[in-house]
């Protein structure tokens with residue numbers, strides 16, 4: 001059932017077993033998992049079924065460092081940011097979960113093996129194609145057999161072929177609205193903004209959620225279990241805003257809420273150009289997504305785990321495609337050449353008239369950095385709540401690491417002996433503003449750690465110190481890896497759903 005929160009009389013107090021705040025990829029996935037459960041669920045969503053400019057304006061905020069439009073980077077209505085996501089899916093790799101001595105603050109309290117069964121289930125939720133498992137993201141032999149082409153036969157082990165499998169992209173709100181609406185144990189409150197998560201006087205348990213509408217009236221929900229699923233920036237903002245009992249914000253006893261914000265830097269234009277003597281040497285499966293047996297798949301290059309360990313580097317993922325003439329119609333945004341790229345392209349073309357020039361673009365793994373963070377701004381939104389302020393600038397270590405990885409890519413092509421690589425992204429003393437693009441991935445602000453001094457949530461995604469408050473979404477990732485987050489968000493949410501189903505609520509307040 002769907003209820004418009006604007007129709008709930010002010011002063012109403014509602015009770016439920018499980019409250020889920022936010023109906024995006026995480027919130028909708030969790031609600032679907034609880035369909036048919038004996039417990040009553042309330043899904044509380046700020047927006048309605050469509051974009052509304054006044055509600056979307058609640059996402060406006062301030063930024064410091066990189067000029068970051070907080071309202072353009074996410075959507076505030078049923079389905080959340082999946083209403084405009086690109087659908088790129090890939091799990092994190094084993095190494096991404098490990099503590100690496102060259103990546104400060106790295107290490108998850110989970111391993112890839114712990115998440116593997118959930119990744120396979122998450123692929124079904126994101127509708128990535130029938131009969132595929134998490135292993136298919138790395139299975140070069142299987143995709144070659146299915147017609148995607150053989151992997152590039154580099155002579156060294158630095159770079160390997162991996163795969164993105166694309167979601168349609170699935171709009172979670174449209175796809176799952178009827179199913180959630182029909183569920184007898186779920187009530188979804190639309191146009192209902194959680195203003196504060198209020199705990200008991202000792203801040204041990206969540207007691208109630210204060211809800212406000214843009215029309216100005218308020219009501220409360222008293223849950224036995226509460227799950228915060230508002231996205232990687234808003235999860236931190238709402239904990240910081242929940243300050244009536246703990247002035248620094250809920251779960252923020254160790255000053256960690258909002259810190260360690262991470263984004264994937266997508267360098268605009270190309271990181272390198274590759275002149276190939278034979279166009280067919282790079283199979284079409286690398287150049288663009290191909291549909292095979294109902295799955296949309298693209299081959300990419302990634303550094304091997306052996307190389308990352310040996311060289312102590314950060315991960316990245318690299319897309320390769322034949323360069324179109326500058327200004328050619330229909331060139332995807334990510335493949336548009338930068339000015340430096342155009343100059344090099346013309347040079348390379350005149351040097352080798354018969355060569356085909358390929359471009360390489362990438363997204364890079366960020367370093368968890370405590371000073372990159374979400375704070376509360378002094379300015380307020382239409383509900384009277386302090387806006388989010390994002391302080392984010394990629395570090396010089398990330399720049400150096402990426403430049404060295406680009407150099408290594410050139411060496412791998414060189415050893416193979418088939419392509420001439422011109423690196424466009426090279427080591428510099430500082431990031432140039434024109435070198436920083438991003439993926440709209442908001443990671444790390446309520447990081448997961450066993451030790452409360454190192455993280456906001458524990459390995460079950462429960463906020464340290466609070467018995468009944470959980471967090472779903474990329475804010476719990478301790479590190480971001482080099483790939484898009486949503487498949488991992490969904491996998492972690494399925495794991496959280498299993499945990500919540502195992503809790504006996506009898507006797508809980």
Ligand SMILES: Cc1cc2nc3c(=O)[nH]c(=O)nc-3n(C[C@H](O)[C@H](O)[C@H](O)COP(=O)(O)OP(=O)(O)OC[C@H]3O[C@@H](n4cnc5c(N)ncnc54)[C@H](O)[C@@H]3O)c2cc1C
Nearest residue numbers: 022024025026046076080081086087088194231473484486
């Ligand atoms: C342009 C773009 C392209 C992207 N492409 C990709 C991609 O290709 N692959 C990928 O993996 N990821 C991609 N992403 C990221 C992806 O969209 C997010 O990772 C994903 O949507 C996060 O899911 P979530 O449920 O945590 O948050 P969201 O989907 O953002 O949902 C949060 C929900 O909480 C609600 N909410 C917020 N505050 C409150 C409140 N106070 N009270 C009640 N409700 C509230 C919001 O209205 C929203 O519905 C992209 C993002 C953007 C913006």
